[in-house]
Amino acid sequence: MTAALIARDLRRGFAGAAWLPIVFFLLVAALMPFAVGPDARLLARIGPGTLWIAALTAALLPVERLIEPDRADGMLDQLFLHGMAEESIAFAKMVAHWLTFAPLLLIAAVPASALLAMDGGSLASTELALLIGTPGLAALAVAIAAVTSGLPRSGALAGLLLLPLAVPLLIFGAGNALLLEAAVSLLLTAGAPFVAGAAIRAART
Numbered sequence: 001m002t003a004a005l006i007a008r009d010l011r012r013g014f015a016g017a018a019w020l021p022i023v024f025f026l027l028v029a030a031l032m033p034f035a036v037g038p039d040a041r042l043l044a045r046i047g048p049g050t051l052w053i054a055a056l057t058a059a060l061l062p063v064e065r066l067i068e069p070d071r072a073d074g075m076l077d078q079l080f081l082h083g084m085a086e087e088s089i090a091f092a093k094m095v096a097h098w099l100t101f102a103p104l105l106l107i108a109a110v111p112a113s114a115l116l117a118m119d120g121g122s123l124a125s126t127e128l129a130l131l132i133g134t135p136g137l138a139a140l141a142v143a144i145a146a147v148t149s150g151l152p153r154s155g156a157l158a159g160l161l162l163l164p165l166a167v168p169l170l171i172f173g174a175g176n177a178l179l180l181e182a183a184v185s186l187l188l189t190a191g192a193p194f195v196a197g198a199a200i201r202a203a204r205t
Contacts, residue, residue, distance in 0.1 A: 001084050002092045009096030013062070021058035022104045028054035029112035040117040047116035048126045049174040051109055055130055056166055058101055059137040063158045066093055066145035067200070076200055090142055090196035094189070098138035106130060129173040129181060136169050136185030139192035146196035150203055 032050050036042055070076050079089055106127055113123040144162045151157060169188075172181035 001079070001082065002088055005079070005084075005089065005092040006096045006099075009093065010099055013096065013100035019104075021061045021101050022108050024061060025051075025054040025058045025105055025108050026112055028057070029115045032116060043117040044119065044122060047113060047118040047122060048129070048176070049170075050116060051112060051126055051130070052133075052170050052174045054112070055105055055134065056137065056163070056170060058105055059097075059134070059141050060159055060162055062097070062101070063141050063145045063148075063162070066097055066142055067149040067196070068145070071149050071200070071203060086197035086200040087193040089200065090146060090193040093142045093145075093196070094135075094139050094192060097142055098135055102130075102134040102138065105134065125176050129176060129178060132178060132182050133169045133173045133185050136188035137166060139185075139189045140165055140169075143188075143192040143195040143199070146199035146203075149199065 029050060032046070033043060036046065067076075076086075076089065080086065109127055109130060110123065113126070118126070140162055141158075144158045144165075148158045148161070168184045169181060172178075172184060
């Protein structure tokens with residue numbers, strides 16, 4: 001049932017606005033040279049941080065669509081009645097969210113790095129950092145989506161909650177501190193299903 005839920009969310013994601021976060025990601029990279037000037041050295045120095053900020057916003061953009069539609073139409077209740085634990089639902093949502101934005105983001109990072117005058121070594125280290133950190137971003141987005149589901153103006157509230165919590169990933173990822181980033185990402189990935197599951201249960205009772 002978990003695999004079926006992942007496949008369903010993937011179909012819904014790619015049929016909807018799954019390309020919007022990637023377009024936004026590329027727009028951030030394209031606009032940065034206009035903001036700081038054409039200095040290639042400066043662009044290369046701020047490039048990894050710029051890509052990480054763009055990745056963070058790409059993970060945040062679909063947060064309102066991760067949990068709320070299924071809560072509103074009763075799908076979460078149906079999954080529970082069919083014996084699927086809330087933590088399993090949250091885990092499936094995390095996997096589907098990661099698959100809908102992270103692989104495309106890793107591909108989009110190649111042209112984005114060219115716009116930011118990054119060399120091959122800097123791109124490779126940033127790609128590795130994004131590969132390690134994006135599961136944590138996906139997990140954090142699903143947990144926040146579950147906590148804010150059903151609340152008014154949940155998108156704005158989700159942004160206020162997610163951005164501070166994502167700061168460690170942003171710092172370690174942009175600074176290429178891969179071991180620390182991996183530890184934070186693993187902690188978020190392991191803990192998010194339990195936080196999201198508790199939030200889903202609380203919304204049902």
